[in-house]
Amino acid sequence: MITTFPPVILASKSPRRQELLQQMGIDFRVVLKDVDESFPAFLQPAEVAVYIARKKAEAFDDSLQENEIVITADTIVTIDGLILGKPEDEQDAFRILSLLSGKTHEVITGVAFLYKHKIHAFYDSTTVYFRGLSDEDKWFYIRNFKPFDKAGAYGIQEWIGHAAIEKIEGSYNNVVGLPTFRVYQELQKILADK
Numbered sequence: 001m002i003t004t005f006p007p008v009i010l011a012s013k014s015p016r017r018q019e020l021l022q023q024m025g026i027d028f029r030v031v032l033k034d035v036d037e038s039f040p041a042f043l044q045p046a047e048v049a050v051y052i053a054r055k056k057a058e059a060f061d062d063s064l065q066e067n068e069i070v071i072t073a074d075t076i077v078t079i080d081g082l083i084l085g086k087p088e089d090e091q092d093a094f095r096i097l098s099l100l101s102g103k104t105h106e107v108i109t110g111v112a113f114l115y116k117h118k119i120h121a122f123y124d125s126t127t128v129y130f131r132g133l134s135d136e137d138k139w140f141y142i143r144n145f146k147p148f149d150k151a152g153a154y155g156i157q158e159w160i161g162h163a164a165i166e167k168i169e170g171s172y173n174n175v176v177g178l179p180t181f182r183v184y185q186e187l188q189k190i191l192a193d194k
């Protein structure tokens with residue numbers, strides 16, 4: 001296994017992604033670029049996550065040093081073919097939590113690496129079993145945890161993850177924002193390839 005990595009740039013303002021990459025033992029610096037996160041309506045949910053992660057990585061091509069590697073990610077929640085991003089306000093968060101309550105949904109994180117002018121992108125998907133939440137529970141969560149920076153209006157790592165998530169299938173870290181095992185595997189692949 002390769003354990004020494006070229007200089008890594010994490011292009012993410014998400015504190016959860018920063019913490020996960022740190023836990024992986026990878027040294028990195030954070031560089032942020034403004035990216036338009038719109039996507040063509042015909043894309044499937046997994047394609048959307050990969051498309052946006054790619055766009056975030058493409059923003060770096062000209063500004064990169066020869067051996068630097070950029071890592072970007074995008075997390076979406078999807079249920080019944082709908083893509084749920086971050087809630088706009090409290091009412092929107094309530095609407096989103098009502099869609100998820102008592103049902104099973106998928107959390108998809110798209111990841112992109114930019115290395116030596118090439119993009120390498122993939123996604124991971126986790127199934128989340130949500131129990132029914134009363135309206136009171138939803139407002140309690142929204143008012144206390146303000147999940148406006150979270151896709152699907154919830155954080156599995158918060159109160160709601162203990163109170164409402166019965167089980168998951170797949171990677172927990174993928175739900176938090178970065179599928180660390182896959183990231184490690186894919187990094188090995190592109191570095192071995194060079």
Ligand SMILES: Cc1cn([C@H]2C[C@H](O)[C@@H](COP(=O)(O)OP(=O)(O)OP(=O)(O)O)O2)c(=O)[nH]c1=O
Pocket residue numbers: 011012013014016017073074075076077086107149150151152154155156157175176177
């Ligand atoms: C479903 C879920 C999402 N999230 C977070 C992960 C992501 O930070 C966020 C989804 O938004 P993203 O657009 O993927 O990421 P971001 O805007 O926070 O950061 P950046 O674009 O700079 O990389 O939701 C949790 O923390 N816990 C959860 O359980």
